[in-house]
Amino acid sequence: MTLRQLKKLTEVKFLNIYNINESRSVFHLLLDEFLGIDTINFHINLEKKISSDLLKLFNEKVSLVEKEIPVQYVIGYVKIDGLKIFVNKSVLIPRPETIDLCKWIVQEQLNDKKILDIGTGSGLISLFLKKHSKNCTIHAWDISKNALGIAIKNADQNNLDINFNKIDILKNHSFKIKFDLIVSNPPYVNKKEKGSISNLVKKNEPSEAIFVDSKDDLLFYKAIIKFSKSHLNENGIVYFECHKERINKVKNLLIINKFTDIKIKKDSFGIDRMIQAKNYGYA
Ligand SMILES: C[S@@+](CC[C@H](N)C(=O)[O-])C[C@H]1O[C@@H](n2cnc3c(N)ncnc32)[C@H](O)[C@@H]1O
Known part of the structure; x- marks a missing residue:
C-alpha cells in the first residue's frame, strides 16, 4: 500500500x-x-x-x-510550547483555552513569585509558568494520585522543579504558606450538562476533572476564592478558567469577596473564558 x-x-x-x-x-x-x-x-x-x-x-x-480513544492518549503525549506533556486517562487533555490562560498569566512579572496551581492534572499550567519565569516557586495540587503521578513525570521529563501535593481543595485548609498568585482550571461542568459534552470526552477523560459533583456549579470557585482570601499575599492575584456561561457569576463571587481589579479575557475562540482579580488584603 x-x-x-x-x-x-x-x-x-x-x-x-x-x-x-x-x-x-x-x-x-x-x-x-x-x-x-x-x-x-x-x-x-x-x-x-x-x-x-x-x-x-x-x-x-x-x-x-x-x-474512540483520543489521539493524544494513543500517542501518549502532547507538545505545547516546547514542553512534552505526557497524558493518559488519568488526566485531562490540555485544552487550547488553558494554554491561552497560561499565555495571559506569563504577561505578569512572575520572577521570584510563589505560585499555586489548584487541580494541576497533567501539570500543564505549572509547567508552562515555571518554564516562563525565573526563580519562582510553584506548588501544584490535585486530589487524584494518578494525575499527580503523570504531573510528576512531566516535571521530571521537562526538567522543571515543581512541588506536587495530594490535596483536596474542598476540605478546609489553613497552611502557613502564602502565595503571590493562585491559578485554577477547576472542574466546572455540572453533571446535568453531560449532554453538551462530546462522547469522546465523556468516554475517556477523567470525570472528576470535568464534572462538579454537586448542585452548585460554582462549588470549586467558592472554595478556591475562600482559600485565596486567606492564602494570598497582599496584592496577590487569582486567575481562573471558567465555563463560558458562568464567568459573570465567578466575577460576582470575586466582587462579593472584595477582590478588585477584576479583568475578564477572551480565549482564542473569542469566548469570555478567563478571569483575574487582585486581593488587596484589607478585606
Ligand atoms: C479541569 S481539570 C484541569 C487540569 C489541568 N490543570 C489543566 O488545566 O489541563 C481539573 C483538575 O482538578 C482536579 N480536582 C478535582 N477535584 C479536586 C479537589 N477536590 N481538590 C483538588 N483537585 C481536584 C482533577 O483531578 C483535575 O486534575
Whole structure:
C-alpha cells in the first residue's frame, strides 16, 4: 500500500468520529509519531510503499482511534510550547483555552513569585509558568494520585522543579504558606450538562476533572476564592478558567469577596473564558 492510499483509507475510517479536517490532522499525527513521516515527507513520498510490519503497527493505532480513544492518549503525549506533556486517562487533555490562560498569566512579572496551581492534572499550567519565569516557586495540587503521578513525570521529563501535593481543595485548609498568585482550571461542568459534552470526552477523560459533583456549579470557585482570601499575599492575584456561561457569576463571587481589579479575557475562540482579580488584603 502507498502512503497516498493509506491516507485515503484511514481518513474514511475516522469520519465517524471526526470531521474531514480533524481526520486529516489525526492521520498526520499518527503517521509522524508511529512511522516517523512528517507532513512534508508525506507529500514528497506519496507513492512510497509501506512495509507490512509498519502497516500492521499503524493500523493497530488507527483501530484505537476508531474505538474512540483520543489521539493524544494513543500517542501518549502532547507538545505545547516546547514542553512534552505526557497524558493518559488519568488526566485531562490540555485544552487550547488553558494554554491561552497560561499565555495571559506569563504577561505578569512572575520572577521570584510563589505560585499555586489548584487541580494541576497533567501539570500543564505549572509547567508552562515555571518554564516562563525565573526563580519562582510553584506548588501544584490535585486530589487524584494518578494525575499527580503523570504531573510528576512531566516535571521530571521537562526538567522543571515543581512541588506536587495530594490535596483536596474542598476540605478546609489553613497552611502557613502564602502565595503571590493562585491559578485554577477547576472542574466546572455540572453533571446535568453531560449532554453538551462530546462522547469522546465523556468516554475517556477523567470525570472528576470535568464534572462538579454537586448542585452548585460554582462549588470549586467558592472554595478556591475562600482559600485565596486567606492564602494570598497582599496584592496577590487569582486567575481562573471558567465555563463560558458562568464567568459573570465567578466575577460576582470575586466582587462579593472584595477582590478588585477584576479583568475578564477572551480565549482564542473569542469566548469570555478567563478571569483575574487582585486581593488587596484589607478585606
Ligand atoms: C479541569 S481539570 C484541569 C487540569 C489541568 N490543570 C489543566 O488545566 O489541563 C481539573 C483538575 O482538578 C482536579 N480536582 C478535582 N477535584 C479536586 C479537589 N477536590 N481538590 C483538588 N483537585 C481536584 C482533577 O483531578 C483535575 O486534575
